[in-house]
Amino acid sequence: MIRTCHLDDLPPGAVLRVPADVPIAVFNVDGEVYAIDDTCTHQDASLSDGWVEGRLVECPLHEAAFDLRTGAPTCLPARRPVRTHAVTVHPDGRVEVHVGVPAPGSGAGVAAGAAERGA
Numbered sequence: 001m002i003r004t005c006h007l008d009d010l011p012p013g014a015v016l017r018v019p020a021d022v023p024i025a026v027f028n029v030d031g032e033v034y035a036i037d038d039t040c041t042h043q044d045a046s047l048s049d050g051w052v053e054g055r056l057v058e059c060p061l062h063e064a065a066f067d068l069r070t071g072a073p074t075c076l077p078a079r080r081p082v083r084t085h086a087v088t089v090h091p092d093g094r095v096e097v098h099v100g101v102p103a104p105g106s107g108a109g110v111a112a113g114a115a116e117r118g119a
């Protein structure tokens, strides 16, 4: 788990790049906070430098877009999803990213569960 910031420092529309072994990008979209791996799965570009439109972030290098809720690419040239990470926003405004724990509903947990069941 990484404590990233206070929600006051991540207002709606803001993006924060969190340096870590694997850098994380944290987005506030209309009050919902999302965390994904910062590095595009196509090549080495920082998604925190990209453009956010709705719940999508567009890579600044070749314009692949990723769904912030699922990490799935929505257009080429990226073919692989970025990892999502669960986020906790505490009542006092602390924002924590649970690195390696897929965001609820991201599909990664579903895929992992399916793999565990042998699907």
Ligand code: FES
Binding pocket: 040, 041, 042, 043, 044, 045, 059, 060, 061, 062, 063, 064, 076, 077, 078
């Ligand atoms: S590096 Fe992101 S689309 Fe190419």
